Amino acid sequence: MTDLTASSVQSTDVVPARSRFPIHIAVFLAPALAIYTLFSIYPLIDTIRLSLYAGDETGARSFVGLQNFETLLMDPNWSGQFWNALTNNLIFFAIHMVVQNGIGLGLAMLLSLPRLTGGSVYRTLIFLPTMLSVVIIGFIWQLILNPLWGIAPSLLKAVGLGGLFGPWLGQESTALLTVSLISVWQFVGIPMMLIYAALLNIPDDLLDAATVDGAGPFSVFWFVRLPLILPTLGVVSILTFVANFNAFDLIYAIKGALAGPNFSTDILGTFFYRTFFGFQLQVGSPTMGAAVATAMLIIILIGILIYLFGVQRRLQRHTF
Amino acid sequence: MKTLHSKAFRRRAGQLLATASVVAAALAFANAASAQTLTIESWRNDDAEVWNNKIIPAFNKKHPNIKVQFKADPPTEYNAALNARLAGGTAGDLITCRPFDASLDLFKKGNLVSINDVKGIENFSDVAKSAWSTDDGKTTFCMPMASVIHGFVYNKEIFDELKLTPPKTMAEFHAVLDKIKADGKYTPIAMGTADQWEAATMGFQNIGVNYWKGEEGRKALIEGKQKFTDKPYVDTFKELASWAPYMGDGYKAQKYPDTQNLFTLGRAAIYPAGSWDVPIFRKQADFEFDAFAPPVVNAGDKCYISDHTDIALGINAKSQNMEAAKTFLSWLASPEFAEIYANELPGFFPLSKAKVEVKDPVAAKFVGWRGDCESSIRNSYQILSRGTPNLENELWNVSAQVMNGTMKPEEAAKKVEDGLASWYEPHKK
Numbered sequence: 001m002t003d004l005t006a007s008s009v010q011s012t013d014v015v016p017a018r019s020r021f022p023i024h025i026a027v028f029l030a031p032a033l034a035i036y037t038l039f040s041i042y043p044l045i046d047t048i049r050l051s052l053y054a055g056d057e058t059g060a061r062s063f064v065g066l067q068n069f070e071t072l073l074m075d076p077n078w079s080g081q082f083w084n085a086l087t088n089n090l091i092f093f094a095i096h097m098v099v100q101n102g103i104g105l106g107l108a109m110l111l112s113l114p115r116l117t118g119g120s121v122y123r124t125l126i127f128l129p130t131m132l133s134v135v136i137i138g139f140i141w142q143l144i145l146n147p148l149w150g151i152a153p154s155l156l157k158a159v160g161l162g163g164l165f166g167p168w169l170g171q172e173s174t175a176l177l178t179v180s181l182i183s184v185w186q187f188v189g190i191p192m193m194l195i196y197a198a199l200l201n202i203p204d205d206l207l208d209a210a211t212v213d214g215a216g217p218f219s220v221f222w223f224v225r226l227p228l229i230l231p232t233l234g235v236v237s238i239l240t241f242v243a244n245f246n247a248f249d250l251i252y253a254i255k256g257a258l259a260g261p262n263f264s265t266d267i268l269g270t271f272f273y274r275t276f277f278g279f280q281l282q283v284g285s286p287t288m289g290a291a292v293a294t295a296m297l298i299i300i301l302i303g304i305l306i307y308l309f310g311v312q313r314r315l316q317r318h319t320f
Numbered sequence: 321m322k323t324l325h326s327k328a329f330r331r332r333a334g335q336l337l338a339t340a341s342v343v344a345a346a347l348a349f350a351n352a353a354s355a356q357t358l359t360i361e362s363w364r365n366d367d368a369e370v371w372n373n374k375i376i377p378a379f380n381k382k383h384p385n386i387k388v389q390f391k392a393d394p395p396t397e398y399n400a401a402l403n404a405r406l407a408g409g410t411a412g413d414l415i416t417c418r419p420f421d422a423s424l425d426l427f428k429k430g431n432l433v434s435i436n437d438v439k440g441i442e443n444f445s446d447v448a449k450s451a452w453s454t455d456d457g458k459t460t461f462c463m464p465m466a467s468v469i470h471g472f473v474y475n476k477e478i479f480d481e482l483k484l485t486p487p488k489t490m491a492e493f494h495a496v497l498d499k500i501k502a503d504g505k506y507t508p509i510a511m512g513t514a515d516q517w518e519a520a521t522m523g524f525q526n527i528g529v530n531y532w533k534g535e536e537g538r539k540a541l542i543e544g545k546q547k548f549t550d551k552p553y554v555d556t557f558k559e560l561a562s563w564a565p566y567m568g569d570g571y572k573a574q575k576y577p578d579t580q581n582l583f584t585l586g587r588a589a590i591y592p593a594g595s596w597d598v599p600i601f602r603k604q605a606d607f608e609f610d611a612f613a614p615p616v617v618n619a620g621d622k623c624y625i626s627d628h629t630d631i632a633l634g635i636n637a638k639s640q641n642m643e644a645a646k647t648f649l650s651w652l653a654s655p656e657f658a659e660i661y662a663n664e665l666p667g668f669f670p671l672s673k674a675k676v677e678v679k680d681p682v683a684a685k686f687v688g689w690r691g692d693c694e695s696s697i698r699n700s701y702q703i704l705s706r707g708t709p710n711l712e713n714e715l716w717n718v719s720a721q722v723m724n725g726t727m728k729p730e731e732a733a734k735k736v737e738d739g740l741a742s743w744y745e746p747h748k749k
Contacts, residue, residue, distance in 0.1 A: 059429035077708045077742060147570020148578055170514045170572030172726055256396065258713060260516045261572070262721055277400035280517075281705035281712035283425045284403060 044297070050290035061287065068291035082292075084263055085271040086299070088176055092267055093244040095180040096187075101236055103184070104191030109221070111192070112199040123196070127189035134186075138253030141182045145169055169254065172264045179265050183250050187243070191236045198232035199225065231315045238307050245300050248273060268296050356644040357387040359412030361405070363398030364631070370664045378660055379651055386644045406431050406636070413639040414648060417462035417632040419451035420701045427454070427461040432634040434459045438646050440653025448671035451629040451697070462632035463649045466661060466668035469686045470526035470626040473593040473601065475586060476608040478506055482589075486612035490559065493615040497566045500589045508566035510588035511723075512574025519560070519719035520712075522592040525626050525698045527614045528556040534624035534696030542703055544746025548737040549730075555617075557722050557729035564725055572724050580604075595686045598667035602680065611682050613689050627695035629671065707743035714739050 051068055053061040072078050107126060111119050129137065145152050145168055153165045168178040202225060210224045248269025251259055257279050259266035274282065276289025360371070371390040379388060391412060393401045399422060405411035406426070415432065417423040426432045435441060436459060441449075444464050452462035474486065482503055487493040500508040513519045531552040532538070540546035547553075568574060568582055583591040584604040591597070593611070601609055616623050633652055635645045651657060658670035659677075666683030670676050678684040705711045714736050721727035727735075741747040 057425065057428045075708075077739070142575070145573065146578065147573050148568060148582060153570075165570075167514075167570035167573030170512075170570070170574070170724070172724075256515065258516055258716060260717065260720060261513070261724060262717055262726065273400075277403065278422075279399075279710075279713065280716075281421060281701065282710040283421060283706075284400065 047290045047293050048297075050287055051294040053287045053290075055285065055287050068288055069295070071288070072291055072295060081263065081266070081271060082295070085266045085268050088263075088265065089245060089247075089267040091176060092180050092183075092247065093241060095177065096184060096240050096244055097237065099181065100184040100188050101191045101233070101240060104188050104236070105195055105233075107188070107192045108195035108199055109225075111196050123193075126192060129186045130189040132186070134249040135253050137182065137186050138250055141185075142169065142254060145178070170261060172261045175255070175261060175265045179251055179254055182254070183247070186250070190239070194232055194236055195229060198229040202228050231312075234307070234311055234315055237311075238304065241303050241307070242300060245296060245303070268292070268299070272296065356385070356641040357389060358414055358641055358644055358648055359389045359391055360414040360416065360633070361398075361402055361412040361636075362390065362392040362416040363395040363418075364416070365392035365394055367665055368392055374660055374664050375657070378656065379648065382651065383647060386641075386647060388648065409638060411636050411638075413636050413641050413645045415462075415634050415636050417452055417634045419629050419632070419697075421703075421706055423452055423462055423632070423634065424454065426634075427459075431637055432461045433637045433642075434461055435463060435635065435646070435649060436460055438463065438649050438653075440650040443653045443672040443674060445671075445673060447695075448629060451701070452632045452634070455703070462634035463652050464629060464671040465631045465633055465652065466665075467627050467671055468630045468668060469595045469628070469689065470522065471593055471595070471611050471613050471686055471689070472526075473583070473591045473597065473609055473611045473682070475506075475583070475589050476610050477586070478589045486610070487615050488612075489619050489621075490615050490617055494562070497590075501566055507568040507582060507588040508590060509563055509568075510579050510583040510591045511563070511567050512571045512576070512579050513720040513723045514573050514575045514578075516716040516720040518576055518579065518592075519723050520716040521698070522594060523560045523563070523723065524556060524715060524719045525628075525700075526592055527559060528553070528699070529624035529626050529696050530614055530616050530621070531556045531559075532699070533622075534694045538696055538699040538702075541699055542746070544744075544749065547747060548740065549733045553736075554729050554733045557719075557732045560719060561722050561725070561729055564723055567723075595667035595669065595683060596665075598680060598683045598686070599665055601682075602666070609682065611685050613693060623689075623693035624696055625689050625693045626698060627669075627690060628697045628701075631668070704740065704744065707740075709739040709742070711736065711740055 052063060052065060054064040054068065055061045072082055107122075110116070111123060144150050147153060147165070147167045153162065156162050156165045166174065168174045206224055206228075207220055210220050215223065245268060247267060251265050251267060251270050252273065255265045255270075257270055257274050257277075259270045272289060272292045273279075275292050276284055276286060278284030362371075364371075368390055376388045376390065380386070389412075398416075399418070402411060402415065411431075415426070417426075417432075423432065427434075441460060441463065446457065448464045448467075449460050450457070452464060453460045478484075478500070479486070482499055484496050484499060487496050497508045500506055511518055511522060529537075532541075532546070533552070537546060537552060541548075564571075568588065574582075579591070580597065580600065582588045584601060586605075586607055613623060613625060633649060635642065635649065639645050653672060655672065655674035655676065658672050658674055661668060662670050662676045662678050662683075663680070666678060666680035667686070669678070669683075669687045678687050700712045700715055718727060718732035718735055722729055722732045737747070
């Protein structure tokens with residue numbers, strides 16, 4: 001009797017479970033998939049669709065194929081601005097890669113020193129600007145660097161270096177560098193945190209073993225720690241890349257949408273904003289704006305593909 | 321049985337209550353609709369107080385059953401925000417109109433309605449209406465509200481201290497600047513180029529009208545009879561370039577609020593102004609200030625001023641309260657509104673033909689120039705900023721560069737002309 005029930009239970013339970021569609025997977029995927037589709041995939045595809053249209057003055061839209069992209073790349077009035085924005089964006093990115101991630105790495109190394117006191121205080125302080133609103137960051141730095149009442153010129157004068165000060169945010173030669181460094185100051189906490197976490201993951205045994213083998217601090221860093229955090233550095237780089245090529249807010253807050261002087265701080269984000277929304281007397285063009293947005297998407301995709309196939313595949317994750 | 325009965329009763333009562341509340345809500349809604357509410361979209365967030373405390377109450381005295389709400393965005397975000405709301409169908413009933421193409425574009429896209437039949441439109445001259453009419457001048461789509469006038473505001477105490485008189489010609493202007501610079505205590509010209517528009521608007525358009533003879537030059541540009549490489553325009557850029565040594569330390573990174581503060585703190589003598597600065601200076605400056613018109617090139621020349629049609633109000637084509645909106649626009653065209661607007665916001669001058677007394681002495685001085693000088697509007701606004709590259713953006717860019725010394729006046733003129741000639745037929749020859 002007991003045998004019978006047991007076997008019958010087993011048979012009714014097991015057989016349908018194999019043939020049934022794994023509903024639980026669909027159920028678990030559904031919320032994320034729905035939200036992603038609605039708020040990310042659909043707008044993205046619609047933007048690409050919109051970039052293939054052109055609007056006339058009544059607002060009616062007609063399909064024009066790749067004409068918007070042709071204008072963007074071939075018409076000197078558009079391509080000049082586009083290439084200028086792209087070049088500036090690459091410089092913006094390069095400065096972040098070298099300065100932001102370099103300093104981030106350095107700070108993470110300092111924070112992971114075993115005998116550091118007040119580490120968590122430094123960590124919080126350095127991370128703090130990241131959480132501030134960009135508008136506040138822009139406002140504070142404009143005040144600091146203000147040639148009329150800023151603290152920077154008075155500080156420099158106090159130490160006898162007043163002659164070094166210039167209206168850095170207003171000169172074509174220095175504006176982009178200055179804005180980039182402000183952005184670096186704001187976001188340096190992110191690479192620091194990521195790298196710090198990776199450094200903490202390295203087992204002490206490895207470092208001790210290296211030290212016993214006669215490696216100095218520099219060799220320990222160069223031959224043991226750095227290779228072990230390379231995957232994290234890769235992630236940091238790609239995050240920086242995506243963030244920089246989507247950047248807009250800080251430059252808009254400091255230099256406005258015309259990104260002066262003479263478009264020297266114009267990056268793809270501000271260029272897109274002017275094209276899509278218009279500016280002062282320039283009437284915005286949603287279709288042309290969508291073309292710029294699609295171009296940005298392609299540039300970011302290319303960057304990510306280079307990273308995925310060129311860099312990430314060669315990186316080895318070490319598990320301990 | 322008893323319990324059953326009471327249960328049914330309770331259910332009935334519940335239904336009744338629900339119906340009643342739905343009806344009440346519907347009634348309240350209908351009520352709200354009959355006491356119509358108009359929402360105004362605007363970029364004048366600085367003026368919200370005046371609208372809420374003066375203008376709307378004055379309107380409600382005459383039309384108590386129309387409620388009006390004033391909703392403003394920051395000026396730089398207005399165009400983008402408004403376009404997004406119009407596209408989404410959530411924009412207000414009344415839309416504050418930028419002059420010329422930005423509003424013409426809205427009209428052509430069917431977002432604004434024609435107001436030719438709104439009472440009060442006859443109170444405005446063709447020039448006043450030109451900024452909000454179709455190119456053929458037949459249809460007007462926004463009720464003109466105000467214009468702004470350019471000139472120079474100066475610190476009277478500094479002028480008295482240094483025994484200076486307001487200059488009438490460019491030569492006198494430079495003599496005054498030299499004296500202030502020689503004294504060394506004050507910055508001669510409060511102006512910065514970081515925002516770029518200051519250089520173009522307070523600089524190029526402000527003094528330029530005297531060089532290109534106001535409307536004469538502006539129309540010649542549109543017809544293609546004059547080019548930006550012609551003498552008047554190059555001379556304007558040359559004059560701007562000569563201001564650099566008189567401007568404050570680091571003027572290249574000086575923004576508009578810095579400029580205003582530099583002047584209101586009494587550290588600068590002359591401020592190339594728009595009349596909209598007057599109410600702000602009234603509040604912030606604790607010294608006496610006055611204004612002089614843009615100096616003419618040679619003594620005895622006829623003077624011109626940039627009397628720029630700047631702000632108007634139109635009706636959202638999708639508004640549910642069309643009649644109420646038209647009533648509001650009619651009131652906007654009345655002398656009563658002109659009186660309130662001119663005196664609560666000195667520096668914005670009504671465009672209607674009605675005579676309005678401006679009480680603020682400095683603002684009155686600005687508007688007084690209309691009697692002695694010829695009025696003109698900014699030359700980049702009508703038709704010429706329709707193409708790519710956008711003429712207004714180009715003017716901002718090159719004016720700032722000329723003042724920064726990174727571009728020669730002739731180069732600036734050539735760049736602007738080349739840009740215009742690349743798309744505008746009359747300039748292609």
